[in-house]
Amino acid sequence: MPPLSTQDVAEIALLARLHLEPEEAEQMRLELGAILEHFTQLTAVDTDGVAPMTHAMSTELRLRLDVVEPSLTVAEALAAAPKRDGDLIVVPAILPGNEP
Amino acid sequence: MTRTIADMLVDWEPVIGLEVHVQLGTASKAFSGSGVEFGAPPNSLTDPCVLGLPGALPVFNRHALELALKLGIATGSTIRARSRFARKHYFYPDQPKGYQITQFDEPLCEDGYLDLLLDQQIKRVKLTRIHLEEDAGKNLHVGAVSHVDLNRAGVPLCEVVSEPELTSAEEAAEFMRALHRLVRWLGISEGDMEKGQMRCDANVSIRLRGEDRLGTRTELKNINSFRFVQHAVDHEIARQLRILDGGGRVERETRLWDAAAGQSATMRSKEEANDYRYFPDPDLPPLVVDGATMGALLKAMPELPTPRFVRYQRDLQLAPDDARTIVSDLPLAGYFERVVAVNPRRSGRVIANWVLTELLGALHAAGVEIDQSPMTPANLSELVGLIEDGTISGKIGKEIFEESFRTGEAPAAIVVRRGVQQISDEAQLWEIVERIVAANPKQAETYAAGKDALFGFFVGQVMRETNGRANPVLTSDLLRKRLGR
Known part of the structure; x- marks a missing residue:
């Protein structure tokens, strides 16, 4: 596996909304690279004939009844909001409709 | 000399696919117990799961599953016995967890269809998939800042994705109406677009007629009324036609429909938006649909709008417009059928006319729902009979209708009491x-x-x-x- 490039780190940082100084990016490149290196060990395992799985346990999804439970109070819900305007959370302007 | 749109459409063919989000009509959220309610005070409908607080685990709402399965059955979809939830990652202020729970490569339903009830034909449009997901919160843009209300976050949705098989703005609008009819018919959703219970994105492209490959498409977002679907798609078709017919190239982009201005504008492209890093949600094991659930839903499935639309025209000689209006509402159709059943010799056309004009008008004025109508199906059938037999004129019939609607008295009795029988001697x-x-x-x-x-x-x-x-x-x-x- 080729080592992680500076460009790879820049893209991951953008996706994670992290601002990295050049020396931080370099440190991250080495640390992330080591983690990926560690996981490449898995490629040594022979998985021929093993069905792909996404969960370690073969359980099924548990379902709940459609019953309304008490909501948090507005005060509780907004306790961690950095900024409020009345009962609304205030964030820096986002472009209308630019949702994914 | 510039060519008209009609001229250009001789050579070019529009191709439209729709992605429609339909809110599933549950009382509580998709993965937790806070309530679903339109117009509640801001941020009053949240819980640790909705807010993405550490340690909160999602548990899926059985009713949301059943509602989505109903839609899957009614659209003839292949339903996966085991489907899967995935995380779709992006950062946006209306989404506290940093990812949306949705379905990616193993959706609940695939390969269904939706019937468009057009005047001349029924067009069966293929559905690529119907999958389950949760809604995000709501952003309100106010000048230099944005406000966030998380009441809507976690509301269960299903996303219905059509194949690119629609060829005009009219068909796109009818697709929305057909889906609206179906979800209301089955009690899946109120489908109120003004409350955001149905939302539509449209993929529009143009190709030369006879060409197999699709042209470059644009995605139109933010279409939130039936009228806007037609406007927005029509506008985009015309925009692309002018570019292509003039020898230009359409850019692949996302455009935002501005209903007030009646036009669309390109959205700032988001360089990171094409990497959602989907992966199976480790909190949610596979969603298994068991035979008992499917059996109960199949058994409870009513006759669907399409066969009724056909039957009303074929057996009762209804005009396509009237037949379509009646199959847009289950209680309305139920009432109509009961009037017809009282005396099947009476003209379905005439009954439809009375139900759709006089009755709906009177109910609307009185603020009464059709299943509470003071005019019983038996009385309406009797009134239609009195007119058809020539006992009273149509004009007198309207007066008799009014009185019978108001008092509940049988029309024949009113006619005798008022002595308004037609003179045919x-x-x-x-x-x-x-x-x-x-x-x-x-x-x-x-x-x-x-x-x-x-x-x-x-x-x-x-x-x-x-x-x-x-x-x-x-x-x-x-x-x-x-x-x-």
Whole structure:
């Protein structure tokens, strides 16, 4: 596996909304690279004939009844909001409709 | 000289696919117990799961599953016995967890269809998939900042994705109406677009007719009314036609529909938006649909709008418009069927006319739902019968309708009590006609000399004499006979 490039780190940082100084990016490149290196060990395992799985346990999804439970109070819900305007959370302007 | 859109459409073919989010009508959220309610005070419907607080685990709402399965069954979809939830990652202030729980490569439903009830034909549009997901919160943009209300976050949705098989803005609008009809018919959703319970994105491209490959498409977002679907798609088709017909190239982009301005504008492209890093949600094991659930849903499935639309036209001779309106609402269709059932000899066309104009108008004015209608199906059938048999005229019929709607009294009884039976007795009418012509010799002479307009005068006199009860057809016949032409 080729080592992680500076460009790879820049893209991951953008996706994670992290601002990295050049020396931080370099440190991250080495640390992330080591983690990926560690996981490449898995490629040594022979998985021929093993069905792909996404969960370690073969359980099924548990379902709940459609019953309304008490909501948090507005005060509780907004306790961690950095900024409020009345009962609304205030964030820096986002472009209308630019949702994914 | 510039070519018109119609000219260009001779050579070019629009291709449209829709992605429609439909809110599933549950009482609580998709993965937790806070309530679903439109118009509640901001941020009053949250819980640790909705807010993405550490340690909160999602548990899926069984009712949301059942509602989505109903839609899957009604659209003839292949339903996966085991489907899977995935995380779709992006950062946005309306999404506290930093990812949306959705379905990616193993959706609940695939390969279904939706019938468009067009005037000349029923067009069956393929559905690529119907998958489950949770809604995000709501952003309100106010100048230099944005406000976030998380009440809507976690509300269960299903996303219905069509194949690119629609070829006009009219078809796109009918697709939305058809889906709206279906979800309301089955009690899946109110489908109120003004409350965001149905939202539509449209993928639009143009290609030369006869070409197999699709052209470069644009995605239109933010279409939130039936009217806007047609406007927005029409506008985008015209925009692309002008570019392509002029020899230009369409850019692949996302455009935002601005309903107030009646136009779309390109959205700032988000370089990171194409990497959602989907992966199976480790909190949510596979969603298994068991036979008992499917069996119960299949058994409870009502006759669907399409077969009824066909039946109403074929067996009851309804006009396509009337048939479509009746199949847009299950209680309305149920009422109509009950009126027809009282006496199947009565004309379905006439019944439809009374139900859709007089009855719906009166119900609307009284603010009453059709299943609470004071005019019973039996009474409406009786009224239609009185008119068809010639006992009363259509004009008197409207008065009888009003009284019966108001009091609940049977129309036949009102007719007898008010003495408004139509006079269809030839001898009785002839006597009246004789009398009126004799009393107006000058007019009779002028009419005989060729002044046709005076015929109406004589009809009016007969109606006045009989309080409007004279059979109008017989009256005309007798007047012609008496006046000599």
